[in-house]
Amino acid sequence: MTARTATRDEFQSPSLPEQVAAVRARFAELYGSEPQWIAAAPGRVNLIGEHTDYNGGFVFPLAIERYTVVAAARPRTVAAGDAVRVHSALMGETAEFSLSDLQPLRRDWTSYVRGVFAGFIDRGAAPGRLDLLVDSKVPLGSGLSSSAALEVATATLLEGVAGRPLDPVEKARLSQQAEHVYAGMPCGIMDQFSSALGEQGKLLLIDCRSETAQLVPLEDDSVEVLIINSNIKHELTGTEYADRRRQCFESARLLGVETLRDVAAERLATKRSKLGPLLYRRAHHVVTENERTVEAAQALQAGDWRRVGELMYASHASLRDDFEVSCAELDVLVELAQQVGAEGGVIGARMTGGGFGGCIVALVHSGREREIAARIGEGYAARTGVAATPFVTRPARGAHLVKS
Numbered sequence: 001m002t003a004r005t006a007t008r009d010e011f012q013s014p015s016l017p018e019q020v021a022a023v024r025a026r027f028a029e030l031y032g033s034e035p036q037w038i039a040a041a042p043g044r045v046n047l048i049g050e051h052t053d054y055n056g057g058f059v060f061p062l063a064i065e066r067y068t069v070v071a072a073a074r075p076r077t078v079a080a081g082d083a084v085r086v087h088s089a090l091m092g093e094t095a096e097f098s099l100s101d102l103q104p105l106r107r108d109w110t111s112y113v114r115g116v117f118a119g120f121i122d123r124g125a126a127p128g129r130l131d132l133l134v135d136s137k138v139p140l141g142s143g144l145s146s147s148a149a150l151e152v153a154t155a156t157l158l159e160g161v162a163g164r165p166l167d168p169v170e171k172a173r174l175s176q177q178a179e180h181v182y183a184g185m186p187c188g189i190m191d192q193f194s195s196a197l198g199e200q201g202k203l204l205l206i207d208c209r210s211e212t213a214q215l216v217p218l219e220d221d222s223v224e225v226l227i228i229n230s231n232i233k234h235e236l237t238g239t240e241y242a243d244r245r246r247q248c249f250e251s252a253r254l255l256g257v258e259t260l261r262d263v264a265a266e267r268l269a270t271k272r273s274k275l276g277p278l279l280y281r282r283a284h285h286v287v288t289e290n291e292r293t294v295e296a297a298q299a300l301q302a303g304d305w306r307r308v309g310e311l312m313y314a315s316h317a318s319l320r321d322d323f324e325v326s327c328a329e330l331d332v333l334v335e336l337a338q339q340v341g342a343e344g345g346v347i348g349a350r351m352t353g354g355g356f357g358g359c360i361v362a363l364v365h366s367g368r369e370r371e372i373a374a375r376i377g378e379g380y381a382a383r384t385g386v387a388a389t390p391f392v393t394r395p396a397r398g399a400h401l402v403k404s
Contacts, residue, residue: 011370011392013065014137016040020069020402023089027071027133030087030094035071035133037160041153041399042067043138044145044194045227045361046352047203048315049293051323053188055248056209056259057290060297061190062218062225062395063198068136068149069402070157075131086113086132090140099126104182112147115178116154123174125162132157139389141233143353147183148191151175152399155196160404169211171399172196186245198398205297209261216297218395223305223347224369226362228376229389230329233357241354244282244323251275251283260286285322289315308363309348313338316350316360325355329384333360336379337372345372 020038027035042063049059075085082099088109095110097103099121102114113132120127134153138146155171158164166174172192179185179192189208197204202215218225252260254275255268260283268287272280292311299307316334320326330351337349337360345368352361364372373390380388 011373011390013391013393014067016065016067016069019067019135019137023069023071023133023135026089026135027073030133031073031076031131033073033076035403036073037157037401038069038071038403039153039157039160039399039401040067040069041149041156041195042198042396043149044191044198045225045359045393046190046194047225047361047363048296048312048350049190049289050315050319050352050355051244051248051325052261052286052289052293053190053206053208054186054245055252055286055290056261057286058293058297059190059206059208060203060216060293061194061206062203062393063194063398064138064144064227064393065396066137066139066144066393067396068134068138068146068153070150070153071133072130072157072161075129082129084117084127084130084132086110086134089133089135099128102182107182107184111182111184112150112178113154115182116151116158116175118182119155119174119178120158120162120164123164125158125164127158127161130161139229141358142229143351143355143358144227145191145195145353147179147185148175148187148195151178152192152195156399156401160401168196168398169193173211186242194398196399198396200395200397202395203297203300205294209259214297216301218300220303222366224364224366224392225394226364226369226373226390226392227352227359228333228362228373229359230333230357230380231386231389232327232329232384234327240325240356244325247279247282248286251279254279255283261290263287265291281322281324285318288318305347305363306342309342309346312348312350312361312363319351319355323355326351327356329357329380329386330355330360332380332383333376333388336376337362339379340372340375344368344375
């Protein structure tokens with residue numbers, strides 16, 4: 001396969017106003033009326049701090065300029081019952097469910113939506129019958145939190161429908177619970193937190209134990225966030241994430257702490273024999289990744305880009321070797337970024353997301369991002385036979401109502 005040269009459109013984030021306008025038009029085609037409520041929520045990319053959130057640690061993400069938009073209106077026809085119709089523009093499919101029978105064990109693409117509806121009903125804010133349209137520009141299966149964007153966008157929409165504003169942290173928790181119970185994914189809080197609390201021009205240093213966030217401005221216009229999608233998602237048994245989580249909890253138990261957040265690297269080194277080789281590697285990643293994440297946030301604030309880059313590369317190596325959640329394609333992308341190096345405009349790069357495919361995130365010097373993406377893309381296609389998809393983003397605004 002020949003490498004695809006990066007084009008301007010690939011780097012340009014879709015315009016949210018244009019996306020909303022298209023959703024309005026499509027909603028009218030489907031349901032014969034204008035939407036009464038429209039909400040948008042972004043995906044996220046994690047600059048550093050992977051698999052630390054469910055260990056009570058630190059993460060350092062930013063909301064990206066790729067949104068999920070959800071529109072809704074009351075049905076035009078008066079009918080008994082509490083049915084909700086939802087159409088996915090991406091899948092070209094319409095589904096229907098009853099608010100009195102949300103069926104948490106039925107797992108399909110509506111699970112995320114049904115879970116959020118359940119969260120509002122549990123809070124005494126039943127939304128009633130609705131027609132919904134969902135449109136997303138967050139790439140699926142890419143490690144950019146398309147599921148969290150859908151959950152948080154749905155929750156933001158229902159805030160408007162029910163007239164029940166939620167604290168953003170509560171909204172993130174509600175959305176996380178939807179993913180746990182309805183989608184069967186025991187995720188940490190980072191993805192929903194990032195989508196709900198993101199702010200334009202700022203990253204979030206999130207303490208996942210206290211569920212608080214420090215906003216860290218990305219004020220240096222000479223630096224861009226480049227995301228490169230490997231367009232690979234390996235077929236796994238489905239237990240890898242749960243296995244890593246279980247291994248972390250078992251490590252904490254053997255160390256006599258609540259979470260690995262409570263362990264310093266020096267202490268961990270003395271407990272190597274107690275944990276055994278596998279659990280030691282898992283714990284070593286989490287403990288050192290927490291340290292890297294806090295240091296990276298400090299270095300970014302200080303403009304010490306060389307150190308930020310070193311920490312990103314170290315994070316990838318740890319995810320590859322200690323936590324074993326990378327894959328050959330992600331490793332190739334990071335290796336190619338390192339080969340471009342600082343002289344070629346790359347500050348640092350690492351895999352992002354849960355692993356086994358998806359994207360890498362790189363910090364690069366402005367004005368060189370297309371050249372860098374083209375070089376990496378050519379090398380990646382030559383070595384894997386797959387065309388990567390690159391785009392740049394700035395920290396984006398978090399979830400909000402567009403129309404209410």
